[in-house]
Amino acid sequence: MFISLQWLREFVPYTGSVKDLADRLTMQGLEVEAILDPFESIAKIVVGHVVDCARHPEAEKLSVCSVDVGAAELLPIVCGAPNVATGQKVPVALLGTTMPGGMEIKKAKLRGVVSCGMICSERELGLSEEHAGIMVLPAGLRPGQLLTEALGLEREVIEVSITPNRADCLSVLGIAREAALGFGLPLTMPALNLVEDAAAGDAPVDVAGLVRIDIADPELCPVYRARVLTGAKIGKSPDWLRYRLLAIGQRPISNIVDVTNYILMELGQPLHAFDRSLLKGDVIRVAPAQPYLMDAPSITTLDGQERKLLGSDLLIWDAERPVALAGVMGGANSSISDASTEVLLECAIFRPGTIRKTARRLALPSEASYRFERGVDQVGSLFALERAAQLMAEVSGAKVLTGIAMSEPKPWADRSHIFRLERCNALLGLTLTADFCRTTLIGLGCGVDDTDPACWQVSSPSHRLDLEREVDLFEECGRVHGLDRIPAVLPKISKSLESVQMSDTEFGFLQGLKAWAVGAGLREAINYSFVGTEDLDRLNLPASGRIQIANPLSEDQNVLRTEIAPGLLNNVRHNLSQGNASLRLFEVAKAFVADTTSDTSARENSRLGLLVHGARHSQEWPWEQGEADYLDVKGLVENLLTHYRLASQKTVAAYVLEPGHPYLEPCVRVELPGTAGKDEPTLIGRIGRVQPKIADAYHARKDVWLADLDADLLRSLSRATTPVFRSLPKFPPVRRDVTVICPATLKSQDVEAAIRDIRPKLLESLALVAVYAPDANDSGTPTERNLTFRLTYRHAERTLVDKEVDKEHGKVLSGLPQKLPVRI
């Protein structure tokens, strides 16, 4: 919120600089975000005296003026305003001045007459909407004087960011209290000088007898007061009031409304002015919409909008109908208009939660609801009413009728809390004295009873609704002393046995996984967890199980990703558009699927995504050139499984074609054998090529190869493995190669399995060492290929002789053609 320094000084005799004030407030917890000059844009406008004004020789609607701006010579200025006249004091923009609208004043020739400046209207200066003619200034001003000085415009304004707990600081008064506290200055309230007029019309009247206040629920409205003014003349507010509102960014409207805004800004009490002549009956009722409004409840607010109501919305009623949404906005049926003369001025307190619900549901945030939501000073509200009535009388010529119509079914009750100095110091890590804390608390407006020195009783003031507990008082003592003066002590962190860190935390594992990926030459990407429905649809992913965001920022961020691929594919599109043609990316992130059994309605699964696209290697010598393919991404997966000890003989992964995958083709399932040979194989993830049609949507013309692996599963599987040492072999191996001529459709994995299935004794290991496709059919597809396997035989306790190897290897040679359609 904006606070003008001049206004503040009416409450506290602060004579220091605006900068020092800003620093002090910031260190007291009221962060000053900016120091501004609200009239900076008209800082160069000067007062001019129209010495002579004659009709333009060529143009009927233009006047040629000679203007004294305090310089040696008079300025010739051509002016088009109808009201310009000799002898006026006027605001003048000199040559070179930039107007608030951005226009620069230049020397110009209008119909042959030179003009060296501009005489301004109020609208051109941003002072009001007035633009029928130029602004005419008071006669006593000195030519050449700066307009801002001449009008007494406020030039120093601070913008303070107020945290939700400090409702008391949403006013000049609140900031003044803090300044008084911070600089040890007294706080002075403005003098009240309200003149009541008992004789309205002929008979003396007391408003208390004129209007009855009827509150349905004290919890929703603990106090409601109203004053009645009569004979008001609605019009423009006086300059001082308008300029002050302008200085803090408020648009002046009319005198009565301006006063309600002025008091709101000054004292933090929202007020509402009704046109009393439009109110029916002699009662003001405060009650929720239900049960009084049964069918299609609604109210038209003063902005002309019809608002649908809920039964819980709190309303202000006259004898017949609702006339305002309490604390949020007045109704159109009773609002002040230019013709109003009778005013009912409302000053009440409403329950914060109720106001907040209504204001949020109707998207009707206002300065008033903002304050009611955070809490308004119930005790201070009477002063606000009186001051507002006084000002209204002053600016509108109205008479204030004697007395106040009021109901206070729930008077303010003092709240008292204990305060233990020892605990205060223990929490803050300070050694504050009893004197300091007592002075501080009293300075805040608290009542302090320190009969028991170890445990004081402290009552907090009605404007500090946030001081609800002992710890809140500790904070106040710390804040006023200066939190920045707390010393730094490094704590001893003690641990319970249960919390002793395990090395396999989820975070630790995922960091390790990332380290592997970096070592494998992949770059980490981080994408938003949400994508657009379109992103998932494009990949033909199922619609079921998606978690939609109820209030997304945009359509391309409206659903949580159910797989890791959409983000990485978007990265492909971005990089290709930037000319980055070769990609090796990875991402570790969660995929989200709806799960009704979860207490968060979601199942979250950490995934590892790998993506390769474009050139396999760096495109420079000595690497061979080639496009990344299946073997590149599979190699990464195999390397990863080895890294996590999941590639031993017992856990040889199977790579199984999966037809009909939504967006990968081919799609290969990566499976580890089930435990004990019985269970279903464990699906670690999938490897595949993004279907060209889909890849095309990401502008990828070359193959995009992906692997999507379950990082949670990898973690639990790898946790179960421990390396077990085996003695190094003492005797030499014997190696035999076998070349298997097989149909091109036969998978290498099947040949390997068949060899193992023959169970040659002494076989230590088996490796594919060559693939050769000698023949091709007419269409260029090989029909057969040769796979060469190298078999390593070894005996643990002695050197093998050729004969026994021949025997075992012979079993393989003769056995394979029996098991598979192959030749040796």
Place this chain on the structure above:
Amino acid sequence: MNETLKSFLEGLDGLTLECEARRGQACSLKDVEALRVEFLGRKGKLAGAMVLLAQMGPEDKPAAGRKANEIKAALTALLESRQAELEAASTKDDLAGFDPSLPGRRPAAGSLHPITLAMQEICEVLTGLGFEVVAGPEVENDWNNFEALNMPPDHPARDMQDTLYISDNIVLRTHTSPLQVRTMMSRKPPVAVIAPGKVYRRDSDITHTPMFHQIEGLLVDKGVSMADLRGTLTAFVRQLFSADTKVRFRPSFFPFTEPSAEVDISCMLCGGAGHIKGEPCRVCKKTGWVEILGCGMVDPNVFRSVGYDPEAVTGFAFGLGVERVAMLKYGIGDLRMFFENDVRFLEQFS
């Protein structure tokens, strides 16, 4: 000296002379090997000369034996030196074409995302101080994200965090603070944890992205004070930035801590001066301070929600934005670059 001995010795000297004369003609290692066989082989010339040794009397044998050994050594030396000469020449030829400036066969370089880089560094410093890393879900229920953290429904404090909702009481976590709740609900004090992770807000502009990363810290024990908090954070930022980094506590408000503070650190670019060589500092905007995190003492209401006794234990909590740290540490100016994943950006963090 008898004749046998004499001719034996002369014969041996002759071998040396002959070998000396012929070694120069050996032009390859193969030639040298042939010479070696010819002179020193089992059936070579030296062996042939040695036949005479058998005919000598015992008085001559020692002298003849000595001479034979000398000659053998001399011949060996002659041939070895020739071999060395040839080898040196051949290596020289080989190395003539060696170019140390050719590019190596470089494996592809990987890199961590700068957010991960900053996150790991922060976590390392904090685990070094004794904190343990915990993790939790990113889709949270209202109770863990708000209510248990002293943010009841319809409380203005909820305005501080624009929330992305899944349903009425399920949200994308707006901060990592639900991990405070989850951790305390599942353990007894003392507790010293950090919780790094993704968080979400309904906010997108030049200084906000709807997803970003936070690290939460929580220490609960008997007698924990705000001085401990300041000490921890001071040690933390000094390790993260530099040993002379200054820390400033400004009172602030968070619903789940009381008292609460914003922490500023002295600007790492201008060293807290606010300007560099007369030019205003762009990082701290002339203030000399940079806002880095929010913190405070755990609010008694939070302790009550998780079943801790606020009279028995106290604690502190802090939360910092990882992107902010990454931007400050690596000089990244534009927040949006983090999520474009342009490889020209990523490769700068190799």
